[in-house]
Amino acid sequence: MQREAGQYIYRQLYSQLKEDILAFKYESREKLPSKRDMAKYLNISVNSVKAAYEQLLAEGYIYTEERKGYFIEPLDKLIVDPNAQIALEVQELPTEDSFEYSFSHMSTDIAAFPVDLWTKLIKRVFQNYDNYLSSIPHIKGPVELRQSIAKLVSYQRGIQCHPEQIVIGSGTNTLLTKLMQLLPKGIKIAVENPGYSRFRSLIKQTHAHLEPISLDNKGISINKIKQVQPGAVIVTPSHQFPMGTIMPVSRRINLLNWASETHSYIIEDDYDSEFKYETDNIPSLFSFDKNERVIYLGTFSKTLMPGLRMSYMILPIQLVKQFEMLNLNMIPDFSMINALTLNLMIKEGHYEKYVKKMHHLYEKKREYLIAQLTNVFKNNIKVKDTRAGLHFIVEINTTYSYAEIESRAKEKRLELYTLNRFSVEPLENNKTNKTLIIGFSKIKQAQIPQAVRRLKEVLWE
Known part of the structure; x- marks a missing residue:
């Protein structure tokens, strides 16, 4: 055995023996030298041989018989299909x-992000929320954060909802994926064209049928929607992405009336409505809805940072129980530490100030x-x-x-x-x-x- 600098002796012995076993240099059930004999032969310690044997034993390369020693485990030769050896094409992505x-x-722009404040709030989370951090989170997220978001959207977006209607997720794409599971298979979903390309890609990967709808000077075309008659439509009414159109109240009412008459859903992506210059914020489409037809998607990616991965969805009441039953045994994907820290930031007024x-x-x-x-x-x-x-x-x-x-x-x-x-x-x-x-x-x-x-x-x- 050639000794290699910088590597433990037992790892060298383990690697050599494993290589020899896989190369069938040992017969099946062949007895290995005793730990003492192997140590003497290689001029290494018995403890090093023991550690190597124990690792091989744990991985199933050898087995032991009481008072007899260590033996080679019978192994089949691994089949290698030459046609399965595909070279990976490495594509350089922009960094x-x-x-x-x-x-x-x-x-x-995260240059002005209150890092010191966020760090202090994280410390408080560790001090005061150990019961949350040591348990599997609720699928909809911590109730404290959902309560804070319910208050936030009430005075910022005119939305009246119960915290039980709110679902926390690691991004709007993730939440849309969960939402798609609630909708009927084969549903026709209309999207804005031009629009958010990632939503289109996501929908194409599901059971849904994608229907691009062109825009006019008021946003998504209501006439085109009525021609297609989708079961759901995804819109960005407060600041159409990417064209920037703000949907006027006349088009909002038309859209809501269509959804009510056809029992279809409107998925409102309210991705950056916090930033409205020279005039007050435009009320959300959800706030106009009186018939439980709007599903609201909100995010903290634009106000705080995309790397936080914290978004939320507000479901119509009739979908809440369905969501809970479907995700009964699921584990959420968001960071509980970030969720609880964000709750403190909102609750204590730091978020609004920022x-x-x-x-x-x-x-x-x-x-x-x-x-x-x-x-x-x-x-x-x-x-x-x-x-x-x-x-x-x-x-x-x-x-x-x-x-x-x-x-x-x-x-x-x-x-x-x-x-x-x-x-x-x-x-x-x-x-x-x-x-x-x-x-x-x-x-x-x-x-x-x-x-x-x-x-x-x-x-x-």
């Missing part, structure tokens, strides 16, 4: 360092970015600014195709997304104007002038 500037709509701070920060950053874009691109840009959320869209004159824009942005280390990403069918490239999604939450204000100049290089040079 944080790949982009110098970011116009991402998915990220948030959101107000970020609202002010994002508003200044948004105004500055729009001014810089207008200054650099002048009459070649049209900013469709709805004064809400953490992104807006622009139309810019360029000869490059959508694919070329995305490729050039990556080459120039600029994180940038085009409307093509969110459309069901590829967009035409023969138009000179291209639509881009401009997020401003992640980029630092001091970086904005350089980032806009980099965008000009991507589109024009």
Whole structure:
């Protein structure tokens, strides 16, 4: 046995014996040397041999007979199918360092996140909630957090609900997956086009039938919905993603009346409604609903950070018991520590204070970015600014195709997304104007002038 530096003797002996056994250098049921004889032969300690034998015994390579010693376990030769040996194609994905500037709509600015406060609250969770942390969580989440969320959405979104209607999850995609299990098999689900591509991908992986619905100047087309007659429709009424349209009350009423008449569901994705500039927040669609037809999806990814993985769903009363029965023996996927810490943050007013701070920060950053874009691109840009959320869209004159824009942005280390990403069918490239999604939450204000100049290089040079 060749000794290797930096490795325990017993591990070396164990590895060598295992290799020899698998290579059938020993006969089945062949007796191994005693621990003392093996130790003497290799000039190592008896304890090292014992540890190696015990590991082989635990894994089933050898067996022992009382007062007789250790023997080789009979093994069949492992069948290796040469056709099953497939090489893994490694694809390099962009990392944080790949982009110098970011116009991402998915990220948030965590530079101002109250890390010290969050750390103190976590410490209190460990001190005061050991019963929660040492047990399997309730499938809907800790009741304290659900109570805090019920109060939060009451005065922020006009939603009146019972904490029992609220389900905590590790993201809106996860919650939508759970929701799909409650809906009839083969259900037809309408989605906005353009819209959130991850929801489309998720629905395609289920038993549901996907129906893309085009938009008009009021949001998702009610006429198209009535033509398709889906069993459920997913909408972003407070700030349509990605186009930014705010659904007016007339369209909301039309949508609710359709759902009531057809007994269909409306799934309201309220992903960034906390950020509304210059006017008050728009009431949620759920708050207008009087017939239990709206299912509400909310998240803390935009107000706090995506890495927190904390979202919630508010179910109509008739779906609550069904959800509980279906998930009776399931274990939730969210972090209980984060859930309880978030509860303290909301309950003690820290959350609302932080959101107000970020609202002010994002508003200044948004105004500055729009001014810089207008200054650099002048009459070649049209900013469709709805004064809400953490992104807006622009139309810019360029000869490059959508694919070329995305490729050039990556080459120039600029994180940038085009409307093509969110459309069901590829967009035409023969138009000179291209639509881009401009997020401003992640980029630092001091970086904005350089980032806009980099965008000009991507589109024009």
